[in-house]
Amino acid sequence: MNLFATYxxxxxxxxxxLAPGSTTDAITLEPPRDAAHGDLSTNAAMVLAGQLxxxxxxxxxxxxxxxxxxxxxxxxxxxxxxxxNLTLAPAAWQAVLPVMLAEGGSFGNSTIGAGKRIxxxxxxxxxxxxxxxGHARGAVYGDAIASLLLKAGYEVxxxxxxxxxxxxxxxxxxxxLLRYREACGEAIGEIPAGLYPGEYLKSVGAALFEQYxxxxxxxxxxxxxxxxxxxAIGAMMALIKQDLAELGIHHDVFTSEAKLHAEKKVxxxxxxxxxxxxxxxxxxxxxxxxxxxEDWEPQEQLLFRATEFGDDADRTLxxxxxxxxYFAGDLxxxxxxxxxxxxxxxxxxxxxxxxxxxxxxxxxxxxxxxxASVDIKLCQLVHLFKNGEPVRMSKRAGNFVTVRDVLDExxxxxxxxxxxxxKTNQDMEFDLAKVKEQSKDNPVFYVHYAHxxxxxxxxxxxxxxxxxxxxxxxPDVQTLALLTHxxxxxxxxxxxxxxRLIEQAAVAHEPHRILYxxxxxxxxxxxxxxxxxxxxxIRMIQPDQPALTTxxxxxxxxxxxxxxxxxxxxGVEPVDELR
Numbered sequence: 001m002n003l004f005a006t007y008x009x010x011x012x013x014x015x016x017x018l019a020p021g022s023t024t025d026a027i028t029l030e031p032p033r034d035a036a037h038g039d040l041s042t043n044a045a046m047v048l049a050g051q052l053x054x055x056x057x058x059x060x061x062x063x064x065x066x067x068x069x070x071x072x073x074x075x076x077x078x079x080x081x082x083x084x085n086l087t088l089a090p091a092a093w094q095a096v097l098p099v100m101l102a103e104g105g106s107f108g109n110s111t112i113g114a115g116k117r118i119x120x121x122x123x124x125x126x127x128x129x130x131x132x133x134g135h136a137r138g139a140v141y142g143d144a145i146a147s148l149l150l151k152a153g154y155e156v157x158x159x160x161x162x163x164x165x166x167x168x169x170x171x172x173x174x175x176x177l178l179r180y181r182e183a184c185g186e187a188i189g190e191i192p193a194g195l196y197p198g199e200y201l202k203s204v205g206a207a208l209f210e211q212y213x214x215x216x217x218x219x220x221x222x223x224x225x226x227x228x229x230x231x232a233i234g235a236m237m238a239l240i241k242q243d244l245a246e247l248g249i250h251h252d253v254f255t256s257e258a259k260l261h262a263e264k265k266v267x268x269x270x271x272x273x274x275x276x277x278x279x280x281x282x283x284x285x286x287x288x289x290x291x292x293x294e295d296w297e298p299q300e301q302l303l304f305r306a307t308e309f310g311d312d313a314d315r316t317l318x319x320x321x322x323x324x325x326y327f328a329g330d331l332x333x334x335x336x337x338x339x340x341x342x343x344x345x346x347x348x349x350x351x352x353x354x355x356x357x358x359x360x361x362x363x364x365x366x367x368x369x370x371x372a373s374v375d376i377k378l379c380q381l382v383h384l385f386k387n388g389e390p391v392r393m394s395k396r397a398g399n400f401v402t403v404r405d406v407l408d409e410x411x412x413x414x415x416x417x418x419x420x421x422x423k424t425n426q427d428m429e430f431d432l433a434k435v436k437e438q439s440k441d442n443p444v445f446y447v448h449y450a451h452x453x454x455x456x457x458x459x460x461x462x463x464x465x466x467x468x469x470x471x472x473x474x475p476d477v478q479t480l481a482l483l484t485h486x487x488x489x490x491x492x493x494x495x496x497x498x499x500r501l502i503e504q505a506a507v508a509h510e511p512h513r514i515l516y517x518x519x520x521x522x523x524x525x526x527x528x529x530x531x532x533x534x535x536x537x538i539r540m541i542q543p544d545q546p547a548l549t550t551x552x553x554x555x556x557x558x559x560x561x562x563x564x565x566x567x568x569x570x571g572v573e574p575v576d577e578l579r
Contacts, residue, residue, distance in 0.1 A: 001099040002110070002499035003092065004029055004040070007070070011042055014066040018059075022051055031497070038077065038085035039493065045082040056082030090489055094480040096496040100558040101474065105565050108502045113154030119337050120146045122348035123244065123251075124161040127236040128172045129198050131243045132400040137428065138348035138379040139403075140419035143249045144511035144570050145346060145377075151569055152506035157342070160251045161333060164233050165258040166326060171195060172236070173229035179205025180228065184214050204228075204235045243403045248412055248571045255336070257329050266324055266332035269367060270302075270317055273331070278305045278366050284314065304331075309362035331363055338368050346509055347376045348424075354378055375509050377424045385431040410435055413572045417444045420512050420570055438578070440526075443519050447563065448575040450522035453529065454560040455576045457540050461553050468546045472553035482551045485538060487528040491555065494521050495562050502569075511570060518566045525559055 008029040015024055024047070032041035045060035052059065060082040067084065068076045072092035077085050100107045122142025125135050142158075149156045163169075175196040182188045183205040191197040208216060208231055216224055237254075244250070260266055273279045283298045302317045304327075317328045337345055345364060349356060357376045364374045384391040384401055391401055406415055409432050418435055421443060422428050438445050461469040471479070483492065498517070505513040532539040540552040564574040 001096055001103075001107075002503070003096060003496050004500040007040055007086070007088075008042075010070050011044055011063075011067065014063055015044055015048060017066065018062060019048055019052055022048055032083075032085055037079060038075070038087040040086040040088070041079075042084050042086075043082075045078075045084060049082065060084050090484060091477070091481065093489060093492045093496055094483055095477065097480055097492065097554055097558050098475065098477075100495065100561050101554065104561055105568065107561055108499045108565055109151055109153070110499060110503050110506070111153040112503050112506065113149060113152045115153065115155050116344065117155045117157070117342045118149055118344040118346060119157050119159055119340075119342040120149070120346045120348075121159045121161055122146075123240075123249070124163065124348075125240060126163045126168050127233045127240065128168055128196060129236060130200055130239050131403040133382050133384055133403060133406055133430075134350060134379070134400075136247065136403045136406065136415060137382050137419050137424070138350065138377075139244065139247060139249055140416045140571065141377065141379065141424055141511065142346070142348040143247075144416075144420055144514075145509050147569050147571060148502070148506050148511045148514070149509075151502055154506070157253060157340075158251045159253045159255060159337075162233075162237065162254055162256045162258075164256055165261060165329065169229055169233065170225065172232050173225045175201055176204045176208065176228040176232040177224055180208040180216060181205070183209035184217065200239065201232070204232045207231060207235065243407075246407050246412060247403065247416065255333060257333070260329060260332040260336065261324065265336050266328050269331035269335040270328065272335065273304060273366055276366070278308065279303065279317070280305065282314070284316065304363070304366070306359055306362040306366075309365040311358045311362040315359055315362075327359065327363075330360065331367070334360075334363050335367050338364075338372055343372050345372060345374050347374070349376055349378050351378055351380045377509070379424045380427045382419075382428045382430055385429060387433045388431065391432065406430075406432070414444055416571050417447075417515065420515050423510070423512055443515070445578075446526075447515075447518050447522045447567070449578060450525045451560055451563040451567070451574045452576060452578045454525070454556040454563070457556050458553060458560075461541055461549065464541060465543065465546060465549055468549040469553060471546075471550040472557060475550055475554040479547050479551050480554065482548045483555060485528075485531075487524075487531050487538070488552075488555060491521075491524045491528055491559065494524050495558055498562050498566070514566045514570055518563060521559070521562060521566075 008027070011029060012024050012027065015022060015027065024044075026047045027042065027044045029040055029042045032038055045063055046056045048054070048059050049056035057078060060078040064076045064078055064084050067073060067086060070086075072089045072095075073086055074089045075087045079085055103109075120142055122145075123131070123135060123139045125131055131139070146156045146158045171194065175191075178188055178191070178195060179201045182202070208228065212227075216227065219227075270279060280303055281300050282303050283300055284303065299320070303314045304317055306315045307313060315327050316325050317331075319325055334345070347360065357378070360376060361374045364372050384406070403415075410418075414435050418430055419428075435442060435444055438449075440446050458469065461472075483489065501513060501517050505511060528538070540549065540556060542549045542552075560574075567574045
C-alpha cells in the first residue's frame, strides 16, 4: 500500500474533473519541506496553470475545494505560488499498519518497473588476484541496486564481465609461471617489477607443478603461457567467486571477454556500426592540452564516430598490430546485452574510469539506435582505518587490503552496511573499530538496535500479555485508533513512506537512500522509546490496558517489518538480539 500513490491518484481524478485531457505526468505529491504545512504537498495547480492559461493560485483554490472531500483529509490549504498542502486524519496513517503486518517482507514491493529488463554489471575485477576493499564498494552497491530494482518490479540480470583478454592476463601468466618455477625448487628471488607480487599465486604455481611436475619447463614458452594463463584465470575466478559468496553476492551471468572475441561478437558490433556509417578510417589528433610523445606520428586507424553520440573524441577500434582494442571488446559486450533485450545498462566502475562514461554512453546509443540507456556509477576511494590509524596492506595480496581481510575483521553485514552509507561519488572513510562500537554514533549499531529493541519488547509481551501479543498480529482499526501520541504518529508516517522511498530509490538507482531512511526510522523509534522511559503511560506494554498494548505492539511489529525489509534489500541480515 503506497499512501502517496493512492492520494496522487485522487488528485489526478480531481484534475481530470476540473480540466479533462490535461497532461498530468509532471504532477507530484510529496511531503512538504516544512512538516508544519501538512502531510502531503502537490504542484498540480502550477502544472495546470500553463496549460489552461490561468493563475496557479486561483486553480489551486478550485482544486483545494475538491480535495477537501477526499477520504481522511482533515484540512487543505494553498501556499506560495500555488502549492496545495493536505493534512490527513490519523486514521489514514493508522490504516497502513495492518497492511504492513499482512504483507510482511513484501511490504514496499512495487510494480513501477513493469518487468522492464535491466542489466547490472558490477565487480568485473580483472582476474589477476583477490578482490581488494575498493572492489567491495562497487560489489555491494551494484548488488543492492539489483535487489532494489527487483523489489520495484524490474526484471534484473546481475552480470560479471571477465577481462580475460589483453596485456594484464599475459602478466598474470608470467607471474604464475614464476611461481611454478618456485614450486619446481628454483630460487626465484625478488619478484621482478611489472609482475604480480602477491603470495596468492603460490597456490597456482603449486597446482601447475602437481599436474605437470617439471615437464612444463620443456614446453615452448608460448605453450607454457597459455597453460599458465588458463590455470591462473580459473584459480583467480574461483577465489573471487568465493569472496563474493562471503559477501552474499551471486551473479546470474559471467561473460568472458576472450569468448566474445572467439565468437566474433566484437566483429559483429563493428560491422553493425560500419553499416550504419559510424565507422571510418582516419587520423586522430593527440589529446588536447597534452604534449604528444616525441615518437608520435599521425597514423590512419579504424575509428568509431563517438563524437556523433556525445563523446569527446572518436575512438580507436584497432591497435597498430591489427588486433582489437579494449574499447572494441566493450562494443562486443554492449551489443550482446542489447541483443539479449536489455533497455537499461547499469555499470559500477572504479574512480579511475571516469573517462569511460561518455564513450560507454556513445557506444550504447549507436548500437541500440538510441533506444537503450546507460547509468554508470563511479565508486570513489575507500580509506581504511583502525582506531584512526591507516590499515596496512595485505601480505597475501602484496600491495592492497583484500576483501577477505576486512570480512574476517568485521563480518559481511557490517561491511555491506558501511559500503552503502555514502553515495558512490563520495570518498569513504571506513574505521574497522568504530563500525563495531555499540553506540548511537554508529549507524550500523543504531539501526540494528532499533530492530532488536522491537523484537525484545515483543518477546516480553509474549510472556507478560500473551493475548495482546497475539491480537497485535492483526489488530482492528478501532484498536489502532488508540495510537494518538505525536511520537507514535510521527513514526507511523515514516513507516508509511517506505513504498514511496523504494520507488524513488529504484528509479534513481540509489540504494544508499534506503539506509538513510532506515537511520531516520530508527531515530524516530528510539525517540519514542525515550519518551516512554520518562513517561510510563507512553511505554509499549501497559498491563492494565490490553487494547492500547495491542496497538503499540502492532506498531513495534510494523517497525520490525520495515527495518527488516530495508536491511534485507541491502543484503544485510536483521538482528533480533544484540550480544
